Amino acid sequence: MLLHLFALLVAASTAGLIFAGGLVTSTGSGLSVPDWPNTYGWFMLTFPIDKMVGGIFYEHSHRLIASMVGLLIVVQAAWLFKVEPRLWVRRLGYIAVAAVVTQGILGGVTVLWFLPAPISIAHASLAQLVFCLTVSIALFTSPGWQRADTSKQAPIDTDQPLQTIAILTTVLVYAQIIAGATMRHTGAGLAIPDFPFVFGSVLPPYWTPQIAIHYAHRVGALVVSGCVLATVGHVLYHHISRLELRRPSLLLLALLAIQITLGGLTVLSGKHYIINSLHVVTGALVLGTSLVLTLRTCRPRFVVNVSGSTKRDVLQESSRTYELSGEWSSPPGVPGARV
Ligand code: HEM
Numbered sequence: 178m179l180l181h182l183f184a185l186l187v188a189a190s191t192a193g194l195i196f197a198g199g200l201v202t203s204t205g206s207g208l209s210v211p212d213w214p215n216t217y218g219w220f221m222l223t224f225p226i227d228k229m230v231g232g233i234f235y236e237h238s239h240r241l242i243a244s245m246v247g248l249l250i251v252v253q254a255a256w257l258f259k260v261e262p263r264l265w266v267r268r269l270g271y272i273a274v275a276a277v278v279t280q281g282i283l284g285g286v287t288v289l290w291f292l293p294a295p296i297s298i299a300h301a302s303l304a305q306l307v308f309c310l311t312v313s314i315a316l317f318t319s320p321g322w323q324r325a326d327t328s329k330q331a332p333i334d335t336d337q338p339l340q341t342i343a344i345l346t347t348v349l350v351y352a353q354i355i356a357g358a359t360m361r362h363t364g365a366g367l368a369i370p371d372f373p374f375v376f377g378s379v380l381p382p383y384w385t386p387q388i389a390i391h392y393a394h395r396v397g398a399l400v401v402s403g404c405v406l407a408t409v410g411h412v413l414y415h416h417i418s419r420l421e422l423r424r425p426s427l428l429l430l431a432l433l434a435i436q437i438t439l440g441g442l443t444v445l446s447g448k449h450y451i452i453n454s455l456h457v458v459t460g461a462l463v464l465g466t467s468l469v470l471t472l473r474t475c476r477p478r479f480v481v482n483v484s485g486s487t488k489r490d491v492l493q494e495s496s497r498t499y500e501l502s503g504e505w506s507s508p509p510g511v512p513g514a515r516v
Contacts, residue, residue: 180256184315187249188465191308194246195461197239198304199454202361206232207292213285216240243281250277250307253314266317273310280307294362301358305351305461312465316472321421335477339411343471346404350464353397356390357460365390366448372441398437405433408470425470432463 201207209232210216216224216237221244229237254270261267283300290296316322360366365387369375375395381388412419412426439456446452 178320180260181315181318181320183249183256184253184311184318187246187253188308188311188315190242190246190249191311192458192461192465194239194242195304195308196454196458197235197242198301199457200450201235201239202297203448203450203453203457204232204235206235207297208288209233209236210240210288213288240284243284247277247281250274250311253311257314261318263317266314269310269314269317273307273314276303276307276310280304292362294359297362298355298358301362302355305354305464308461308465309468312468313472316469322476336411336415336474339408339415339474340471340478342404342408342411343467343474346401346408347464347467347471349397349401349404350460350467353394353401354460354464356394356397357457360387360390360394363387363390366453367444369395370444372444398440402433402437405429405467408467412470421473422470425466425473429463429466429470432459432466435459436463 212218214221216233217228219225221237221240224237250273254267254274257267257270261270280300280303283296283303287293287296287300360368363386368385368387368391369381371377375381375392381392409426409430412422416422436456436459439452439459442452443449443456
């Protein structure tokens with residue numbers, strides 16, 4: 178339980194880091210600190226607070242928060258290594274460490290190379306994947322998920338259409354986020370200056386690359402909304418009694434409405450930095466919620482596929498369980514796997 182609470186803290190801190198990163202771009206502070214990994218020649222942690230003014234405040238705070246989150250993710254991996262019997266969950270912890278280190282390097286390189294769009298877009302996109310990893314670890318270590326893993330009852334029915342539409346929704350939300358990052362880092366945020374219309378109509382009167390990117394993000398919002406409505410509608414119609422699906426569904430709907438409102442306000446406010454950054458972090462929350470819903474809809478299949486994936490995994494998991502608890506037990510979803 179303690180590990181789960183820590184994993185929740187890691188996920189929440191990662192969301193906070195994404196907000197802080199959003200502030201850096203939204204305030205145009207990306208190059209306020211020209212060097213990396215040092216800050217104006219100072220070791221990052223010893224940079225004087227009274228020098229954190231203007232854009233330096235946003236950029237340097239982002240670096241400090243990122244270091245703290247990186248440390249939390251390393252501690253999480255070590256904790257998983259120590260107590261987690263499921264090999265694949267431990268592996269997720271190591272992947273999260275590799276991802277956050279890569280993320281830090283991308284952040285440094287984008288500064289040293291004067292914010293080239295492809296690297297900045299990669300930095301923004303990987304940030305969302307790091308968040309997804311932390312959310313997944315928090316979910317997999319939750320008592321609810323583990324109860325279902327070890328439950329003697331038959332797995333909850335497999336609803337194939339729901340799984341398909343939920344997976345599609347999560348993938349499309351991520352694609353929409355990449356489109357948003359592309360728009361942001363190619364200066365296309367105000368290429369269409371009105372909302373909800375497009376130059377007073379539904380189609381732009383002329384096309385430029387920036388208008389096309391911006392328009393794609395708006396069409397993307399419509400497509401994502403359709404998928405979210407289909408997923409949530411399916412859950413409410415067929416699985417209304419299942420709290421673990423109903424709750425993230427309703428949250429997803431609410432977050433989507435907030436996200437679209439924030440997107441519109443970002444344009445109408447001429448990219449106000451707070452609204453803009455809230456739009457970035459709410460995008461992450463939409464993605465994370467959609468991912469949780471997807472993983473829960475796929476749980477019966479997931480348990481069989483992952484835990485029972487290879488014989489060697491089964492062997493390793495069994496011996497690990499023995500090492501940690503002192504007694505043999507079957508890995509989740511693998512009845513009688515005491516090999
Ligand atoms: C499913 C709905 C949406 C999602 C998930 C989403 C997500 C995002 C994300 C994550 C970013 C920033 C990417 C980054 O730099 O890391 C972004 C940028 C942006 N989004 Fe959205 N968005 C959605 C809908 C909308 C809508 C309806 C609008 C209205 C026009 C909009 C307007 C914008 C603008 C203007 C930017 C760029 C801001 C800038 O240039 O700094 N978004 N979006």
